[in-house]
Amino acid sequence: HIVTLFKSSLDKNHKTGCGECQSQSCKIHKKM
Amino acid sequence: MVHFLKHNYQDKDYFFLWDVESGSLHNMDSVAFLCAKKRYDKTLSPNEEIEYKKISSKDKDEINAFFNQMEESGSLNSPPRVTYFKKNPDIVKALCLNICHDCNMRCAYCFAKDGSYNTAKEYMTFEVAKKAVDFLIENSGERKNLEIDFFGGEPLLNLDVIKKTVEYAKKAAAARGKVFHFTTTTNCALLDKETADYLNREMVNIVLSLDGRKATHERVRKCLDKTVKYEDLLKKAVYIKEIRGDKSYYVRGTFTVKNLDFSKDIIALNDAGFDQISIEPVVLEESSPLAIRKEHIDEINKEYERFANIYLDRRKTSKWFNFFHFMVDLDFGPCVNKRLTGCGAGTEYLSVSPSGEIYPCHQFVGMEDFIIGDVFIGIKRPEIRKKFSEICVLTKEKCQNCFAKYYCGGGCIANAHKFGEGMDAIYELSCHMTKKRLELSLAIAGIEKLYSINA
Numbered sequence: 001h002i003v004t005l006f007k008s009s010l011d012k013n014h015k016t017g018c019g020e021c022q023s024q025s026c027k028i029h030k031k032m
Numbered sequence: 033m034v035h036f037l038k039h040n041y042q043d044k045d046y047f048f049l050w051d052v053e054s055g056s057l058h059n060m061d062s063v064a065f066l067c068a069k070k071r072y073d074k075t076l077s078p079n080e081e082i083e084y085k086k087i088s089s090k091d092k093d094e095i096n097a098f099f100n101q102m103e104e105s106g107s108l109n110s111p112p113r114v115t116y117f118k119k120n121p122d123i124v125k126a127l128c129l130n131i132c133h134d135c136n137m138r139c140a141y142c143f144a145k146d147g148s149y150n151t152a153k154e155y156m157t158f159e160v161a162k163k164a165v166d167f168l169i170e171n172s173g174e175r176k177n178l179e180i181d182f183f184g185g186e187p188l189l190n191l192d193v194i195k196k197t198v199e200y201a202k203k204a205a206a207a208r209g210k211v212f213h214f215t216t217t218t219n220c221a222l223l224d225k226e227t228a229d230y231l232n233r234e235m236v237n238i239v240l241s242l243d244g245r246k247a248t249h250e251r252v253r254k255c256l257d258k259t260v261k262y263e264d265l266l267k268k269a270v271y272i273k274e275i276r277g278d279k280s281y282y283v284r285g286t287f288t289v290k291n292l293d294f295s296k297d298i299i300a301l302n303d304a305g306f307d308q309i310s311i312e313p314v315v316l317e318e319s320s321p322l323a324i325r326k327e328h329i330d331e332i333n334k335e336y337e338r339f340a341n342i343y344l345d346r347r348k349t350s351k352w353f354n355f356f357h358f359m360v361d362l363d364f365g366p367c368v369n370k371r372l373t374g375c376g377a378g379t380e381y382l383s384v385s386p387s388g389e390i391y392p393c394h395q396f397v398g399m400e401d402f403i404i405g406d407v408f409i410g411i412k413r414p415e416i417r418k419k420f421s422e423i424c425v426l427t428k429e430k431c432q433n434c435f436a437k438y439y440c441g442g443g444c445i446a447n448a449h450k451f452g453e454g455m456d457a458i459y460e461l462s463c464h465m466t467k468k469r470l471e472l473s474l475a476i477a478g479i480e481k482l483y484s485i486n487a
């Protein structure tokens with residue numbers, strides 16, 4: 001038994017970085 | 033980098049592999065878990081070696097072939113995505129306004145020293161607040177969403193200036209095509225119905241300071257007005273919870289060495305009706321009688337483990353609640369940029385004292401070496417902001433091989449400066465607890481996902 005429960009959450013958000021979130025899931029949210 | 037997790041819930045062991053660089057979480061049986069440890073960790077305990085030798089060659093080959101597939105898909109032992117990051121030292125998007133350096137409570141662990149920040153009792157005037165709003169708008173670049181946190185001391189002691197500032201900021205932002213989001217933290221003592229309704233209307237988040245059980249709360253949080261009782265504060269906080277609806281609030285308490293059984297305080301708050309709760313470890317000089325020290329970490333970690341299972345139980349019932357330090361979004365979560373920026377202290381997030389001095393964050397207020405400028409003239413010492421812009425988890429030597437590095441925001445710079453190894457290093461006590469909480473957060477997320485799959 002091997003199952004992937006969550007895959008690559010960092011990949012999905014690798015190239016965002018709009019700076020609009022509070023200073024956290026973002027969907028204003030227009031390269032790293 | 034791969035991290036190994038094992039958690040026992042309802043007499044069943046759950047085994048997880050956490051791929052640090054991709055943020056992938058895998059669940060497996062004990063045999064596959066042992067094969068993973070052999071493959072990635074290289075070191076097995078004597079008992080594990082005995083168990084490993086019992087696994088058939090066929091099973092080992094099958095499991096390792098599956099690991100190969102996972103590696104090829106980028107979800108196991110994957111390489112770093114980002115190796116360099118620098119924060120923008122020029123843009124400001126959030127201000128913490130220390131609206132007054134005064135407080136109607138005397139809390140034994142207060143970092144702000146009874147709300148005064150080791151300075152004279154002082155209230156921010158509307159003129160200073162207006163200048164702060166103007167400073168923020170002028171320095172926000174293309175950012176559309178701006179934030180002001182009304183902080184203290186006890187902010188409600190200066191409610192009139194809060195109200196005027198909110199109205200001024202809304203108009204000033206609208207004229208520039210921007211939007212303000214307001215937040216505040218209160219000890220609840222001054223929350224009459226009119227004030228509560230006002231905060232509910234204007235604040236995107238309200239933080240209510242309560243420490244949990246009556247005995248815990250009253251031991252360290254003393255109201256100057258002796259007629260105000262714990263029950264009064266609780267009643268006022270419950271009213272806020274009831275009127276918030278879908279809007280954000282949370283009850284925020286502190287645990288000290290006097291209540292290392294803090295899960296009981298969390299449960300007491302949940303039983304009182306709250307469903308958004310944060311109870312956080314105190315940060316104090318080691319010499320303080322309330323301080324958490326290295327010798328307490330094992331007991332604290334065991335308490336977090338106990339609490340994790342209570343939490344899993346309650347979240348399946350009408351007592352569902354959200355514990356701040358167990359929140360983890362493994363489907364998306366924040367972007368890498370945000371993870372590495374953390375709180376933004378010293379760069380996009382700054383703090384303003386009642387007289388208008390600008391500091392890197394509220395934790396530095398009152399420390400003269402960290403005055404960056406003031407709201408009348410602006411930034412006078414950009415070198416301080418540059419220093420903060422260069423600090424992130426990727427620049428801290430001890431963080432490079434830490435499995436929590438994308439989930440701690442680099443830790444609190446102020447705590448590292450005041451109590452740790454320096455502002456560009458770590459505060460080790462906090463790291464120990466952060467890592468434990470992340471392990472449990474991942475286990476909770478994994479177990480809840482397995483339950484939803486099986487359902």
